[in-house]
Amino acid sequence: MPDLGPEARYLGYLAEGRFMLQRGPETGQAVFPPRLRAPGGQAPLEDWQEMSGRGTVHSVTLQHRRDGPPRVIALIDLAEGGRMLSRLTGAGAEDIAIGAPVRARIAREAEVPHVVFEPEGEAP
Amino acid sequence: MTGFPRARTAAVGAATFGLGECPGYTALEMTARAAHLALDDAGLPLDAVDGLFVALPDDYLGGLAFAEYLGIAPRITDNNRTGGSSFLCHAIHAALALDAGLIDVALIAYGSNQRTASGGLVSALKSSVYEQPHGAMMPVGGYALAAARHMHDHGTTREDLAQVALSARAWANLNPEAFRRGPMSLDEVLGARMISSPLTARDCCLVTDGAAAVVMTRADRARDTRAPVPLLGGAQTVTHKEIAAMPDLTVTGAARTGPEAMGQAGITPRDVDCLQLYDAFTINTILFLEDLGFCAKGEGGGFVSSGAIAPGGSLPVNTNGGGLSCCHPGMYGLFTMVESIRQLRGEAGERQLEAPEIAVSHGNGGVLSSQATLVFGTSATV
Numbered sequence: 001m002p003d004l005g006p007e008a009r010y011l012g013y014l015a016e017g018r019f020m021l022q023r024g025p026e027t028g029q030a031v032f033p034p035r036l037r038a039p040g041g042q043a044p045l046e047d048w049q050e051m052s053g054r055g056t057v058h059s060v061t062l063q064h065r066r067d068g069p070p071r072v073i074a075l076i077d078l079a080e081g082g083r084m085l086s087r088l089t090g091a092g093a094e095d096i097a098i099g100a101p102v103r104a105r106i107a108r109e110a111e112v113p114h115v116v117f118e119p120e121g122e123a124p
Numbered sequence: 125m126t127g128f129p130r131a132r133t134a135a136v137g138a139a140t141f142g143l144g145e146c147p148g149y150t151a152l153e154m155t156a157r158a159a160h161l162a163l164d165d166a167g168l169p170l171d172a173v174d175g176l177f178v179a180l181p182d183d184y185l186g187g188l189a190f191a192e193y194l195g196i197a198p199r200i201t202d203n204n205r206t207g208g209s210s211f212l213c214h215a216i217h218a219a220l221a222l223d224a225g226l227i228d229v230a231l232i233a234y235g236s237n238q239r240t241a242s243g244g245l246v247s248a249l250k251s252s253v254y255e256q257p258h259g260a261m262m263p264v265g266g267y268a269l270a271a272a273r274h275m276h277d278h279g280t281t282r283e284d285l286a287q288v289a290l291s292a293r294a295w296a297n298l299n300p301e302a303f304r305r306g307p308m309s310l311d312e313v314l315g316a317r318m319i320s321s322p323l324t325a326r327d328c329c330l331v332t333d334g335a336a337a338v339v340m341t342r343a344d345r346a347r348d349t350r351a352p353v354p355l356l357g358g359a360q361t362v363t364h365k366e367i368a369a370m371p372d373l374t375v376t377g378a379a380r381t382g383p384e385a386m387g388q389a390g391i392t393p394r395d396v397d398c399l400q401l402y403d404a405f406t407i408n409t410i411l412f413l414e415d416l417g418f419c420a421k422g423e424g425g426g427f428v429s430s431g432a433i434a435p436g437g438s439l440p441v442n443t444n445g446g447g448l449s450c451c452h453p454g455m456y457g458l459f460t461m462v463e464s465i466r467q468l469r470g471e472a473g474e475r476q477l478e479a480p481e482i483a484v485s486h487g488n489g490g491v492l493s494s495q496a497t498l499v500f501g502t503s504a505t506v
Contacts, residue, residue, distance in 0.1 A: 007253065032368070033254045059276070059373055061268035062321040063261050073260040073320075075269055075368055085368040087258040098276045107257070114257035 006034035014113035029081025053104035090118035129223035137166025137339030154335035155235030162337035175227035177214035207489020212496035235335030236453035266367035266491025268320035284425030286313035296445025298475035334453035357388030360496035377495035382416035389499035397480035400460035457487030
């Protein structure tokens with residue numbers, strides 16, 4: 001997909017069921033969200049790699065709704081680097097604590113494919 | 125950091141209008157009314173204004189609309205939008221333009237009728253394609269994530285957060301202009317409806333109408349006005365837009381803007397007689413007290429629970445009642461400036477502090493994204 005910007009490329013990978021991010025050539029860390037160059041730097045981001053899907057809860061908040069169970073919104077530190085805002089689903093999601101391990105799942109039923117997480121140990 | 129024109133400009137007029145509920149007025153009309161009042165306060169005519177600084181809640185071209193409405197053709201129109209901190213950034217830009225001689229009189233204004241017009245917070249915050257699909261309530265979610273992490277790292281408690289709301293209410297009870305007055309208990313805050321854990325409805329700012337305006341001019345011209353308040357320092361920064369990109373959830377850009385602005389002013393936190401900060405949520409006050417240097421990182425919870433920021437405490441914070449109990453018309457930053465000016469002029473009525481000489485205003489925008497700090501003084505501090 002050489003003619004696509006990083007955002008379209010990321011979303012295209014997700015639509016194919018692949019969670020891909022760029023790695024910074026200087027830090028070796030995954031960069032989120034995708035960009036043309038490393039944040040604050042000069043290095044072009046050309047090295048797309050598939051993420052393991054493993055991550056850790058950096059912070060979490062339960063957002064209460066009148067029409068359903070709380071929505072569990074979290075910041076996830078990916079094992080490869082990069083931090084993303086996401087939603088926790090599955091058994092035990094509402095009880096999850098900072099520092100807990102989680103695993104990514106690509107939600108493709110929505111209009112825009114996106115990465116959600118489940119507590120580690122639950123079926124992926 | 126050098127280069128800021130310390131005390132070479134001053135706020136010479138300040139006003140609020142329509143705090144709480146202001147039915148029957150548009151946001152633009154409210155903004156104009158506040159501007160008229162501030163110019164009257166300064167003793168300056170409208171046609172003296174040649175620098176216009178405005179960020180309306182619902183109009184990205186508000187700088188154009190406001191110039192047209194006033195019927196003036198400014199030399200500089202600054203429609204900069206960094207969220208609720210916009211107006212403190214405006215003041216910095218105004219000081220530079222005034223000092224350079226590009227303009228002679230700057231008018232900074234804001235108004236919103238969000239409460240009576242829509243009943244909800246009007247936010248310019250738009251989520252990216254990475255954040256939007258998760259359906260998170262923002263901006264409250266961003267502040268909740270920062271609060272949760274602060275509690276995890278530093279042992280800050282729900283009670284500490286609640287003390288911020290109680291202190292704000294205690295100040296509001298001394299301010300007839302405040303929208304929410306009356307007794308408030310710890311149980312009321314802790315037992316309020318949970319919005320985004322750990323933040324309850326009482327940890328969140330009000331949704332009100334309100335307008336404010338501040339007039340600035342150069343020190344030479346300010347001397348001829350009724351009660352000039354010199355601007356001693358000002359610094360701003362942006363660290364991120366969405367909360368996932370905040371470099372450290374427990375350290376805001378205020379850790380840079382505070383020391384920079386106070387350095388320009390030639391003061392330290394010990395010299396500050398009152399602090400007016402943007403308390404969109406209770407965690408803000410704790411974070412900014414730490415980052416601005418009033419207590420060590422991690423000790424903000426204990427600091428507020430000691431009673432330090434409440435009436436009678438060692439560091440009066442948000443003496444008008446803040447965004448939590450006075451007013452919050454969407455972008456609150458300008459109200460931190462008005463309250464600093466009123467305190468330094470000795471015009472704060474029942475809540476007036478005893479002869480304050482240094483007041484710090486601190487604005488916040490987005491989800492702890494933009495930070496801006498101003499240091500105001502009295503003629504004695506110049």
